[in-house]
Amino acid sequence: MRLTISALMICAASPLWAAADAVTFSNIDGGTLSLDDWKGQPVLVVNTASMCGYTPQFTALQELYDTYRDRGLVVLAVPSDDFNQELGTAAEVKDFCEIQYGIDMPMTDITHVRGDQAHPFYKAVAAEAGFAPGWNFNKILLDGQGNVVGTWGSPVGPMSQAITDPVEALLN
Template structure:
């Protein structure tokens, strides 16, 4: 299985295959609007604004697995847009860890290890995926999205 075999659902309920992003580097991030790290939305948006025309996609996946998110993906996405000016795609709420983890996060965490092994440690864990669908690097929740610039530029 590759990332392109996985379907995801936008906050409005529309499902699509990640194959749509074949050939594009991706930043995939689990988000939470009530998290102390939510200031990273601004930095993620800046990455998106800076590199989107060159092919970068940023995909946000809200999760309440750490009890810091609103009740559904639509509310979370609206809060991101209103509070942080987010224009990159936001998706429905997903589980990150355990037997109910979304297949996307099962794949991402199986290909890159973090402090807690394959589990997602906290909100705003960021995964960088190349245009071939390979997970290139995992960034810790506390890592600023701006620390990803050099790695992103290598993939563009």
């Protein structure tokens, strides 16, 4: 399991916004979600799973989103079954997250986050920042230009100072 890989260190490589294939996800509600829609805003991307020991972090993810969304932060939940802890369908995931945790942040369809089948976003993050999720609830913070600002492993809580400090810095 990886802990903080980099914090407050902007990659010198090209921003992830530049890779068009890497920034579009299938939306859990149908259609697509594009990181391009959030250019100029910081985005925290979190690979999630409904049946993981870290699943209670949904409460703190929603709190983070509620605290900073009016200032521009986007929190994007990316459900994944790569660690065999996700429900069977996107509809089940959506219902679970809404009923159990009151989630109203953007959420993708169930998505691969590691290995050869990883979504292009995760492949780009691995290539640009050397970070790939080692478990559920890994976090990737992008600045408004699509640069990776920080990455954190599962144990780092969404409302921890390790995450809120760089979020605050990006919003100021």
